Amino acid sequence: MFLWGCSSAGRAPALHAGGQEFDSPQLHQFKMNQKIYFVDTFTEKTFSGNAAGVVFHKGEIDGSTMQNIAFENNLSETAFINTAKENEIKFYSPTIEVDLCGHATLASAFIFFNFIDKKATDTIFKSNRGDLKVTKKEDSLVMSLPKDYPRKIDDIEKISDALNCQVIEVFRGIDDFLAIVKDESIVETIDPNIEKIAELDSRGLIVSAKGETTDFTSRVFGPNVGVDEDPVTGSAHALLATYWGDVLNLQKMKARQASKRGGELICEVLENNVEITGKAKLYLQGEIYF
Secondary structure: OEEOOOOOOOOOOEEEEOOEEEEOHHHHHOOOEEEEEEEEEOOOOOOOOEEEEEEEEOOOOOHHHHHHHHHHHOOOEEEEEEHHHOOEEEEEOOOOEEOOOHHHHHHHHHHHHHHHOOOOOEEEEEEOOEEEEEEEEOOEEEEEEEOOOOEEEOOHHHHHHHHOOOOOEEEEOOOEEEEEOOOHHHHHHOOOOHHHHHOOOOOEEEEEEEOOOOOEEEEEEEHHHOEEEEOOOOOHHHHHHHHHHHHHOOOEEEEEEOOOOOEEEEEEEOOOEEEEEEOEEEEEEEEEEO
């Protein structure tokens, strides 16, 4: 079995196999080695929630290299945080850069608090959508995302066709379409047409209904960013919580994303932001060479 990121003092990084250490000459030819973490978010246990890659770096990593690393990781998102630029954060899916990713922000904060600055109780990441603040609260993390206001549109037939189910209403947020269906069982059992969803002019398509054991339930499909179904989507809840807060007349809500891995979130709608609370678990730490 090979273990990532093992090194010996005064020598090039070494690999370990079967308990025996050996130097790999190939490692000397790479320009950079960089720590990387995989974190499962919106969950209290590994192998559930949504996994994100996290890379904190001081030197410049160009966009093409970030995209290649994200493609190699093959996670729904990988976050790159430049500590030399006041924690500027970039998000990459396996195929494209995106402006905002909630679960990768949560994963980045988890790594920041546990490995970068263990004394910190809050941090701010500078993203393409503005400042993203995350605060430690007991054993959870509270993330503040910009509110995403739903705009009602008339594409019910087109969206129903893509989801293979009857949709009641359709809304549009900054990035995604939001389809409302009759009940939670429809959300859980739909078998959407991914090719038709990929034809939509959006990052993704959210389907949601009022919950039975939570305030609302959802699933998120994003083939246009290389993720047919996202396990748990923090940024989608900036739109979902804004919508359901008005419908249910609630400020604080419990949400569930009904993907195979599943995840639970606490959403609180404020004047200009949505605060999303979740937990995270470290799955892997190692080094990448490029």
